[in-house]
Amino acid sequence: MAAVIPVVTKLSNRVIRILGCNPGPMTLQGTNTYLIGNGRNRILLDTGDRDVQDYQKNLAEVVKAEQINIEHIVVTHWHHDHIGGVENLYGTIAKQPQIWKHKRDSSDAPDSELPNTLPLNWLADGQEIKVEGATVKIHHTPGHTTDHVVMTLLEDNILFSGDCILGEGTAVFEDLYTYMKSLSKILELKPNVIYPGHGNIIEDPTQKIEYYINHRNQREEQILDVMKKNMEKKFNEMDLVKVIYVETPEQLWPAAAYNVSHHLKKLTKENKITYFQVDGENKWQYTASRSNL
Structure with a gap:
C-alpha cells in the first residue's frame, strides 16, 4: 500500500x-x-x-x-x-x-x-x-x-x-x-x-524511467505473443486486456484497454498486425510474415 x-x-x-x-x-x-x-x-x-x-x-x-x-x-x-x-x-x-x-x-x-x-x-x-x-x-x-x-x-x-x-x-x-x-x-x-x-x-528516477520504457516494450511483446499464439483469431482491446492484465483491478481495465489500443495502432503502422472492422467493431489480427521468394 x-x-x-x-x-x-x-x-x-x-x-x-x-x-x-x-x-x-x-x-x-x-x-x-x-x-x-x-x-x-x-x-x-x-x-x-x-x-x-x-x-x-x-x-x-x-x-x-x-x-x-x-x-x-x-x-x-x-x-x-x-x-x-x-x-x-x-x-x-x-x-x-x-x-x-x-x-x-x-x-x-x-x-x-x-x-x-x-x-x-x-x-x-x-x-x-x-x-x-x-x-x-x-x-x-x-x-x-x-x-x-x-x-x-x-x-x-x-x-x-x-x-x-x-x-x-x-x-x-x-x-x-x-x-x-x-x-x-x-x-x-x-x-x-x-x-x-x-x-x-x-x-530512484533513472530506475523508474527505465522501468516505464521497458514496461511499454514488454506490453508490446505480450500483445504480439498473445496474437501470434492465436493467429486465426481477431482481437479487440478488451480481449487482450483480459489475457494480459490479469493482476490489474477490473475497474482499471478500461484505462488498460485505452493503452492497448495505442499499442495496436503503433503495431499496425509497423505492419506487424492487421486492422479489421467486424460488425462495426475494431479488431486486429497477427500478420504472419511472408516470404519474398
Whole structure:
C-alpha cells in the first residue's frame, strides 16, 4: 500500500507540496500541486480540480503562513485535475498571476479549459521561469497529451513530471510513439529526484524511467505473443486486456484497454498486425510474415 501523502508537505526549502484533495482511480490520492521558490513571489505548478474547497483552504493557509504571492501558475497539461482550479485561484488566492501552459496540437480541439477573461501565456520548450530562489526550465513532453510539459528545478535538479511519470503505477497516453520519445528525453535529463503529478516522491528516477520504457516494450511483446499464439483469431482491446492484465483491478481495465489500443495502432503502422472492422467493431489480427521468394 502506498504511503499516505499529507495534505501539505514542505519537501525542501524551495518546494511545498499541496495535495489536490481529489482522490480517485486515475488521480491516486489526488493531484500533487507544488509551490516553488523561497522568496515572496513563487510559482504554483498545477491547480487540481475545479471547486475543491478543501484544496483551496489548504493552499490559502500556506500562502498566508508563508506570506507569499503566487506570481506564476504553470499548468503541466489541459486535463481537468491539473488546470481545473485555475479559475478558482485567479484573483483570490493568486491575485494577478501569469498563467502558463503549452499549446495543444493543431489537430486537437481548441483550448477552452479556461474562460477567455483569464490571461493565458504559451510555454515554449526550453523556456525558463525565475522567482527568488528558484529557476525552472520547461521541457515539452507530448504523449500523455499533446501539450504536456515537465519542468526541472535547476538549483536542485528536481524533475516535476506531471502525468508522464507517476509515483505509483504507470501512465496513460494519447500517442505511444511521442510518449516513448518523451520518456527518452526525460531519461537524458538525469534528474536527482522526481516530484510526480500523482503519488509519492520518486527517489530512484533513472530506475523508474527505465522501468516505464521497458514496461511499454514488454506490453508490446505480450500483445504480439498473445496474437501470434492465436493467429486465426481477431482481437479487440478488451480481449487482450483480459489475457494480459490479469493482476490489474477490473475497474482499471478500461484505462488498460485505452493503452492497448495505442499499442495496436503503433503495431499496425509497423505492419506487424492487421486492422479489421467486424460488425462495426475494431479488431486486429497477427500478420504472419511472408516470404519474398
